[in-house]
Amino acid sequence: MPPRLLILAVAAFAIGVDGFVVAPILPELSRELGVSVAAAGQLITVFTLVYAIAAPVLTSLTGKADRKRLLVLTLLVFTAGNALSAVAPSYPVMMASRVIAALGAALYLPNASGAAVVLSPPERSGRALALVMGGLSAAGLIGVPFGTVVAQAVGPRGVFWMIVLLGLLASAGVAVFLPSVHLPGALSLRERLAMAARPNIAGLLVVTAVTLLGAYMVMAYVAPLLRETAGIAGRGLTLVMLVSGVAGMIGTAVAGRAIDAYGGRRVFAVAVGAAAVGTPLVLFAHNPVLTGVLIFAMGVASAGMVPAQQMRLMAAAPEAGTLLLSLNSSALYLGMSAGGGLGGALLATLGVTALPWCAAAVYLVALLVTLLPRRRAAALPAGRSGAMRT
Structure with missing residues (x-):
């Protein structure tokens, strides 16, 4: 398994955990933020909607960028959003942190998938895509239960610190292992x-x-x-x-x-x-x-x-x-x-x-x-x- 593809999957794993793990810790978050569980649930809605809207728009605006630099930048933005989530003193600040994290995630996944295809031989492009998206799948199936255990041990903010650590490791890995990548088709x-x-x-x-x-x-x-x-x-x-x-x-x-x-x-x-x-x-x-x-x-x-x-x-x-x-x-x-x-x-x-x-x-x-x-x-x-x- 090429290290450069594995590190792309690790970052996808971190993004997946961030998108999925809020649901099981909603009661704890609502108590810490002083809002209802329903209001805390809007943190999930905001993340998914910002992601859905931002992904095609941001990808269009960055079509000619070097993917290595872009991926490092998006991971740092994503990590910064989660660091803010970990220390957010109020519900509005927490909501803003979810928007920042979603913007980084929205630009990372499609570009990581495209880079994986370009960096792989045509006959192995399916395996490259499956590996990167496997990181996202593993987040929902492994990362979420593990994150729940972390929340029970050190509180819900500990989950965000865990994601920060994963994001920093992934951004460093991309900077070290990924070559310069330019994707075709600047429409x-x-x-x-x-x-x-x-x-x-x-x-x-x-x-x-x-x-x-x-x-x-x-x-x-x-x-x-x-x-x-x-x-x-x-x-x-x-x-x-x-x-x-x-x-x-x-x-x-x-x-x-x-x-x-x-x-x-x-x-x-x-x-x-x-x-x-x-x-x-x-x-x-x-x-x-x-x-x-x-x-x-x-x-x-x-x-x-x-x-x-x-x-x-x-x-x-x-x-x-x-x-x-x-x-x-x-x-x-x-x-x-x-x-x-x-x-x-x-x-x-x-x-x-x-x-x-x-x-x-x-x-x-x-x-x-x-x-x-x-x-x-x-x-x-x-x-x-x-x-x-x-």
């Missing part, structure tokens, strides 16, 4: 917006958002779901999340090779199909062992969703790869935000056991759209499209 803003409006591109972005909506409809409420269905709570929940994290890392390695061999479309279809079938089965496991086995299998199978979609976008318009990756990141975060909100509404009205069925229905929609006969764009741009599978 104007009008050309970039026109690119995003292409039916094939817009369709892929919608599928990304819908898929993450289904995933986070369940993941945001996995604690009450597993407590209800299998009696898993406390340390048992942490153990199950660790099992899921290990499965995700194994699945990421498998998915990268599969994308290079079979293309993003096939891998995505298999991954989302497995999620559609496996998610409702959690309701019938009824004990921790079977639940753990099922979650492990689903973690391996579904790890290819995000990198497969990234590869499909890169193949659809290679000359605008970084822009499309930034739009895909926006779609990811919009889907996660919508999934958490919709999941909360369903939890309040239908109960926790309805979530897996609703998520499965969302996955099936994404699968059916993916399997529809494809119409080729009228004029696909020249570039590396011939070397990439869609």
